[in-house]
Amino acid sequence: MASPVWSTIDFEQRGLQSDYARIPYSSDTSAYGWIPVPMICFNGGDGPTALLTAGTHGDEYEGQIALRRIARALTQTEVKGRVIILPELNRPAVVAGRRNSPLDAGNLNRLFPGSASGGPTAMIAQYVTEVLFPLTDYVLDLHSGGSSLDYLQVAYAHRGQTPEQEQRIHDLLECFAAPHNILTDGRGGGGATTLYASAAAHGLAALTTELGGGQGLSQAGVRLAEEGIRRVLRRFGIVPDLPAPAPAPTRRLRILPPETAIYASSDGLFEPLVEVGASVHAGQPAGYLHQLGQPLAEPIELQFKTAGIVVYQRHPTLTALGDALYGLAADSEP
Template identity: 50%
Template structure:
């Protein structure tokens, strides 16, 4: 899935130069107020000689904060003398969405992680996706895309992979996921969410191993999620020889889980205020009450009880109490191999 066309985004960073460089990716964007303007997307390149390249991304969705903080700290803390290879850090990939605190870009309402591989001459969000697909992924030996639940969802900390095209590819991804060491490791067949239009899908098509995370959410900041990401990244760096002398703790056991069909998702059928009956991390049974939606019309209309369609572990929950028809209230995961 190689993107077509030559990118219009540019930077002064020399990706082959040793040392630490902080700069912007410059995305051309002409407006009434700035005819020759550019959108500045922060980037840091840390390089020291030959070795693997790690591409680290946060702010793919602008309202997901743990990864943005982790990568901002890492860009300042890691020194070139300690590196063997190269680390590329983009803590605010969808910069317009990051500044607005939104999942989608305010420039074009684009959901960056649903627009890969992008277009060279498309909307601003499509141009960002195209640059990642056509320029950055060609340099990468591993990608870590740090997500959280954003405004609308709260998540248990987890690391996600897509099943590989071969058994060997899947085994390699499983190894990296266990090294990263999030409490839950989730395996997807790639058919849910954005399907073929996510960063992980395009990276996989280009043969680049990719780890994705969920680290918290609800528009808040989780220190526990930040710690999972920070420790996981340093373990990956040491495992790949990028930071061979990094001091790391052994990864904790990873509970391997998966989303089992559409029944894993519970949706709101009406407009209402949601009173949940369970919490993140709870184990639930099929038919169990998930909570009640209280209609906005008033008390003359009885609340509607919501029930789970299948059994599993509550991996994410809607954060805002107000829900509309079609809003996801819960997502369940089940242990790999469980019937």
Template identity: 50%
Template sequence: MVCIKNGPGPTALLIAGNHGDEYEGQIALSNLAREIRADQISGRLIILPALNYPAVQAGQRVSPLDDGNLNRMFPGDPLGSPTEMIADYVCQELIPMADLVVDLHSGGRSLDYVASALVRPGRDAEEHEKLVRLLRVFGAPISFISDGTGGGGITTLAAAAEAKGALVLTTELGGGATLSLSGLSLAASGLRRLLMDLRIVSDIDVEAASPTRLMTVSGHDAFVYAHERGVFEPAAEVGEEVAKGQIAGRIHFPDLPTREPETLLFGSSGLVACRRVPSFTRRGDCLFKLMRDLDLAPSRAGHA
């Protein structure tokens, strides 16, 4: 953990390594911790580039100590497993200090994501507008609003931060357990814009944000899951626009070569936000997630 503090002002809690096989955020925060000087700060930065340290050290999504998926264990348990204890510490000690929480993710070993930022729907119209503004300041090509349906729900760090009144922004910066240079660049510039906007950091050079396409995830129909174990043949690419009923892909069965492959269809129309990377798949694996353009009404209704 790195803490940089200089006088009164707001606090930003910056996190990566929530999942250990997602690397853009880990590098972006390590770079930021070395580059920011205390005299550039008005307030406080708390930086954790490797939040789930055992998972980061192992280069895998979950902790090798307890198979804990940290971003599915909030608000945690101080007397629980190691991963539950990390979640509890973040929830009880760190988040209450923060005015802004940024949790940097990418698709890890299993998914490839379009470079994007996301927030949960605001609990009221005023909070909703503040969160949409964060998305515009961060400046990802795609931004979306989701309450986590189909991907963690209320068990995520973002949900825990929202419940404690902090503004929280999450990212998806690439995937495939490799490093996206464009995702790393977006993390570096987006973080600096957020910190300057909050007036925590000054006297740094950063380009202006590009326009962002505001989108949302339209419930369970936005996801395609594997129903069988086999070899996944995708029929769409990340960033592609697809239509409801269009073929999403096929699951093949090399151990039963005379069996017809299982054909999977998209349950809604939209833009392909992410696609499974490994070809081998098991029942329950997420193969695709779709987004659709956002109705900017401030209500939580319709956001998923």
């Protein structure tokens, strides 16, 4: 079924255009209304296309701010290729400051390739898949830990389906130059239903990021996103004169299986002992879980099950049974 989402932007027209992707939504107060998802298109006509997205989760702010900075910078320089920017991709979640949409509880990064007959979140995913991916060569979907996780600064990518695509993905990761890179099969993190996994399945060079986390804003994360995008747009001839800093060295990691992560074994108050980025060993104390309603009980001691590098840590102290508290990575095997 064709996407019901529409916009006044003509992606083949040269120059700058700014409008919305209009998501049809019939509500109690607007029978024939639509949800405005801001979209900007810069088209110079003589180079590849980059699709830049943020706000896939509404409580992740570093990418949203970085894309605004990039958009303003592109108004001051010549664009040779084409850049499509959606800084508030899951607009209802962004407005609510929530990970998932308040309209349909949709987690946009678990709904790709989407559906024209689903709720608003599934429609957004289908529009990206069916309308934007065919226009695109490079995809960068900017994420951070949001309100629930503190996250190591890392870029993730799925492996390519062909040697040529694999090389393009490798080049994209190296050019973006996050402090850490991870090639993943998506196990435990959305699998094939994420935006960047869907992009890779369509033959594109795609990556996603984790730019920090917590309920505030990481300026280091904003800076990494902006500088990485500048390098990509310059390196691949999309905006060849865009100023961009030289890349710093990157450490290649591999994510460890979900079984090595630490999850809350009961409701309680989480007291972490180890920070993100730390190297840990099997049996090392990770933190304590103080059970609610039992103030005299000894806290549950949490221990790491294997050696690794802490890639994320739960940010809120209040914790429920099943919450992810720590996740681990390790250096990539040669």
